[in-house]
Amino acid sequence: MTIEPFRSLPGQIVEDLRTRITAGTLRPGDPLPSTRVLARQRGISRGSVVAAYDQLSGEGYLVATRGGTRVNPELPRPPRPEHPAPGVPARPRLLGDLRPGVPDTALLASTLWRRAWRAAAAEPVAYPGQGSPRLRRLLAEHLRMTRSVAVSPEQIVVTLGARDGLRLILMATEGVVAVEDPGYPTLHQVPRNLGREVVPVPVDEEGLSVSRLAELAPEVVLVMPNHQYPTGSQMSAARRFELIEWSRRSGAILVEDDYDSELRPTHPALAALDPQGSVALLGSLAKTLTPALGLGYLVVPERLHDDVARHMLPVSGIVQDAIANFLENDGMRRHTARMGREYRRRREIFAEIFPRGIPMNGGLHAVIELGEDEDEVIARCRTRGLAVEGLSRYWTASDRPGIVIGLGAHNREKLREVLVELRRVLGT
Numbered sequence: 001m002t003i004e005p006f007r008s009l010p011g012q013i014v015e016d017l018r019t020r021i022t023a024g025t026l027r028p029g030d031p032l033p034s035t036r037v038l039a040r041q042r043g044i045s046r047g048s049v050v051a052a053y054d055q056l057s058g059e060g061y062l063v064a065t066r067g068g069t070r071v072n073p074e075l076p077r078p079p080r081p082e083h084p085a086p087g088v089p090a091r092p093r094l095l096g097d098l099r100p101g102v103p104d105t106a107l108l109a110s111t112l113w114r115r116a117w118r119a120a121a122a123e124p125v126a127y128p129g130q131g132s133p134r135l136r137r138l139l140a141e142h143l144r145m146t147r148s149v150a151v152s153p154e155q156i157v158v159t160l161g162a163r164d165g166l167r168l169i170l171m172a173t174e175g176v177v178a179v180e181d182p183g184y185p186t187l188h189q190v191p192r193n194l195g196r197e198v199v200p201v202p203v204d205e206e207g208l209s210v211s212r213l214a215e216l217a218p219e220v221v222l223v224m225p226n227h228q229y230p231t232g233s234q235m236s237a238a239r240r241f242e243l244i245e246w247s248r249r250s251g252a253i254l255v256e257d258d259y260d261s262e263l264r265p266t267h268p269a270l271a272a273l274d275p276q277g278s279v280a281l282l283g284s285l286a287k288t289l290t291p292a293l294g295l296g297y298l299v300v301p302e303r304l305h306d307d308v309a310r311h312m313l314p315v316s317g318i319v320q321d322a323i324a325n326f327l328e329n330d331g332m333r334r335h336t337a338r339m340g341r342e343y344r345r346r347r348e349i350f351a352e353i354f355p356r357g358i359p360m361n362g363g364l365h366a367v368i369e370l371g372e373d374e375d376e377v378i379a380r381c382r383t384r385g386l387a388v389e390g391l392s393r394y395w396t397a398s399d400r401p402g403i404v405i406g407l408g409a410h411n412r413e414k415l416r417e418v419l420v421e422l423r424r425v426l427g428t
């Protein structure tokens, strides 16, 4: 508030506070500064503030309480804006959240997890460049133990997740980007947003079609050999060798999305077969720990190192230290082992209720194929409070109606209840 010389000081304070209360920047119950403090802040006499508070109390806007003067808590709240702020989707009221990509985080907050965060927060440190050297050393160890990949910490960049890792590879390369069809649309959006041409390549029972790749001759290939999404299959050993061989001959970079391999027995990473460096490995902790971290890592092929380095974004030092502590205190290994067992039990519940569904080998999600229109089924689920996703959004063109459901959001008991309700809605 600027003091206007021709209006009474108490009058100006009254108008200022009244406007803020009616506009909602001061809410019912909010405390006001004491008359002494406000007088000092505004450089006016305390008497003027006392007179203003008295007037607003008389009007019913303020009340004097033992803890000081407050906005009257009985005032009606000003109406909220009708539309949520852009980028903040309205949360549907859900009976059952079966959207894929939501891991169960209820079991995450163990003593080791809390200890890891307490220590990280007590001494906040920032890490420019590739990220915390200790975290990179521990990630190299983690990759060696869990994915049979022998890399040095210098080859690892700490990222904001798989999408950020892919962005870095794309900044360091040029040309057409091949993606799996079906695949994970969230990642496919990254090259599109960067103006890159994206070509879909079919996936058969053995994995991505290398003969089709040879025809399309892309410079970059995004591939999920260890847990194809959403089909859940693993690329065969023969196809892996064929793919590596093709990339060597063509000079293309293979970007391996290795998003949840710690949760399940699977092949060693594709990067383990490729000492010559045509595979960039995208790691993410979104599924193994929680998407709330926004943390991942990238193993960078030697020849892209300098170009990647030019485009790195800093990642929270506290998050990096907490995860380094969690790896070091063995919390990560114990948590992923526990979640692996937990998700196996959930897949068993799914298989019991949907014997003809396809629980993904080791994953947190499952696919149910439908004999009727997908959109209709999704809408029917929604009206019964069940959130599911359509299978067709993962294909460029699909003649396989179905739904993809996540098994991560509810505990086993609730999951069973929600799946029984889903079976009722589907009429199976």
Ligand SMILES: Cc1ncc(COP(=O)(O)O)c(C=O)c1O
Pocket (backbone or CB within 6 Å): 101, 160, 161, 162, 163, 164, 184, 187, 229, 257, 259, 283, 284, 285, 286, 287, 291, 295, 296
């Ligand atoms: C197939 C797939 N790739 C990658 C990720 C991780 O992506 P990000 O780390 O960018 O959240 C997920 C997470 O749900 C996923 O489902």
